Amino acid sequence: MKNILFAASECVPFIKTGGLADVAGSLPKYFNKENYDVRVVLPKYNCMYQKWKDMMEYIDSFYMNLAGADRYVGILTCEYEGIRFYFIDNEYYFSGGSPYEGDPKWGIEKFAFFSKAVLSILPVIGFRPDLIHCHDWQTGLIPVYLDNFRFAGEYYRGIKSVMTIHNLKFQGVWDTKSVRYITGLPDYYFVPDKMEAYKDANLLKGGIVYADKVTTVSQTYAQEIKTPFYGEALDGLMNARSHDLWGIVNGLDYDEWNPEKDPMIAHPFNVENFRKVKVLNKTSLQEELGLDKDPKAMMIGLVSRLTDQKGFDLVDYIMDELCQDAVQIVVLGTGEAKYENMFRHFAWKYAGKVSANIYYSNELSHRIYASCDAFLMPSLFEPCGLSQLMSLRYGTLPIVRETGGLKDTVEPYNEYEKTGTGFSFTNYNAHEMLSTIRYAEQIFYDKKRDWNKMVERAMNMDFSWKNSAARYELLYRELLGE
Numbered sequence: 001m002k003n004i005l006f007a008a009s010e011c012v013p014f015i016k017t018g019g020l021a022d023v024a025g026s027l028p029k030y031f032n033k034e035n036y037d038v039r040v041v042l043p044k045y046n047c048m049y050q051k052w053k054d055m056m057e058y059i060d061s062f063y064m065n066l067a068g069a070d071r072y073v074g075i076l077t078c079e080y081e082g083i084r085f086y087f088i089d090n091e092y093y094f095s096g097g098s099p100y101e102g103d104p105k106w107g108i109e110k111f112a113f114f115s116k117a118v119l120s121i122l123p124v125i126g127f128r129p130d131l132i133h134c135h136d137w138q139t140g141l142i143p144v145y146l147d148n149f150r151f152a153g154e155y156y157r158g159i160k161s162v163m164t165i166h167n168l169k170f171q172g173v174w175d176t177k178s179v180r181y182i183t184g185l186p187d188y189y190f191v192p193d194k195m196e197a198y199k200d201a202n203l204l205k206g207g208i209v210y211a212d213k214v215t216t217v218s219q220t221y222a223q224e225i226k227t228p229f230y231g232e233a234l235d236g237l238m239n240a241r242s243h244d245l246w247g248i249v250n251g252l253d254y255d256e257w258n259p260e261k262d263p264m265i266a267h268p269f270n271v272e273n274f275r276k277v278k279v280l281n282k283t284s285l286q287e288e289l290g291l292d293k294d295p296k297a298m299m300i301g302l303v304s305r306l307t308d309q310k311g312f313d314l315v316d317y318i319m320d321e322l323c324q325d326a327v328q329i330v331v332l333g334t335g336e337a338k339y340e341n342m343f344r345h346f347a348w349k350y351a352g353k354v355s356a357n358i359y360y361s362n363e364l365s366h367r368i369y370a371s372c373d374a375f376l377m378p379s380l381f382e383p384c385g386l387s388q389l390m391s392l393r394y395g396t397l398p399i400v401r402e403t404g405g406l407k408d409t410v411e412p413y414n415e416y417e418k419t420g421t422g423f424s425f426t427n428y429n430a431h432e433m434l435s436t437i438r439y440a441e442q443i444f445y446d447k448k449r450d451w452n453k454m455v456e457r458a459m460n461m462d463f464s465w466k467n468s469a470a471r472y473e474l475l476y477r478e479l480l481g482e
Contacts, residue, residue: 332352398422
């Protein structure tokens with residue numbers, strides 16, 4: 001039996017701001033329980049719902065030095081869905097209204113505290129991991145401290161570490177002098193081949209340099225981050241570590257996202273009956289959102305943060321042209337004001353064809369995935385992406401740009417070989433996107449049988465966490481020499 005400890009700044013169901021929380025909370029449940037004892041450690045934020053705090057039991061507390069002072073470290077625990085969770089308590093650091101509020105320097109200090117505390121609690125909780133699996137820059141100091149702790153005592157020798165990059169854009173960067181003071185680490189860590197990057201200290205870089213293996217959330221993204229365009233100024237380091245770099249696609253919770261048992265959709269359906277039932281969801285959604293009621297109209301969905309990264313500058317460029325086509329467009333999400341207003345404008349100009357829902361609703365997102373015929377995701381970069389996995393699960397064919405996880409999970413339609421689970425385009429170009437959307441329209445209207453076969457293939461794909469866990473187990477075995 002191998003002991004694995006996940007360390008993350010957020011984790012479902014306790015606290016979530018993004019996809020990282022899904023990975024930290026869902027993935028541990030899918031490891032083989034006979035071979036792996038997987039546990040999770042995260043901060044005990046004051047902003048967590050009371051019902052989660054009420055489940056926690058106090059274990060112990062002690063003081064630990066950080067940023068020139070002795071800091072309180074409280075340890076709480078609970079078990080949820082068969083997984084043991086630990087929470088690190090400190091009101092000075094974790095009492096804010098959200099996990100990441102405050103200025104960048106405060107974030108650096110808060111997560112330096114968390115990283116050091118993760119290692120410091122191990123002898124107290126009586127769980128010595130064979131491997132610590134760190135997620136994103138907030139835990140980037142764990143492999144660095146682990147290296148430093150090894151000099152301090154036998155206990156930490158031989159503990160391996162894995163660093164997972166969910167989005168390379170966020171790195172935890174601050175000036176070297178401050179970070180040296182906050183962390184208390186010796187000077188020799190703050191040099192260009194270790195934690196220093198372009199004269200500043202970089203927490204994620206420290207994690208990448210010192211971890212035994214580095215993973216990211218899709219095979220294509222693992223290749224992309226070795227290039228200057230996607231490498232966020234760390235492409236040289238990613239190339240240097242390419243032998244230790246794995247790309248493993250995230251999974252989807254197939255219980256929560258299940259068209260056959262989804263309580264949030266009007267008409268549950270499956271791969272056997274979607275030809276008759278899926279369209280009923282469409283007409284229900286048309287009624288709900290005030291669109292023209294037409295079961296035959298092609299409906300395209302977008303559920304996303306409305307930002308440049310997600311390709312909305314391309315959508316903006318061709319939106320008026322697209323609205324001339326025989327399509328309906330349903331948007332859900334918030335983001336940059338210019339895109340929020342752009343969709344509001346087109347919903348006014350093309351009432352009955354465009355529905356702009358400028359807020360976020362989990363329930364409505366389920367109904368959009370279940371009701372639409374196609375789902376548009378033209379990202380500039382997308383480390384993994386979950387929306388395309390949800391749309392595949394609900395038989396809503398993704399139209400994506402070939403980048404990161406989108407390229408790895410959506411197979412483009414080939415009309416000659418009758419293969420594919422969606423449509424894709426290569427270049428970040430608005431008219432290339434528009435011609436791909438129009439190609440999808442043509443198949444939808446003129447080759448319905450091919451379209452339905454594609455829906456069938458999409459719904460039969462398996463991107464559950466089970467597959468991701470099997471890949472991580474392979475990585476752990478290689479690292480732990482099993």
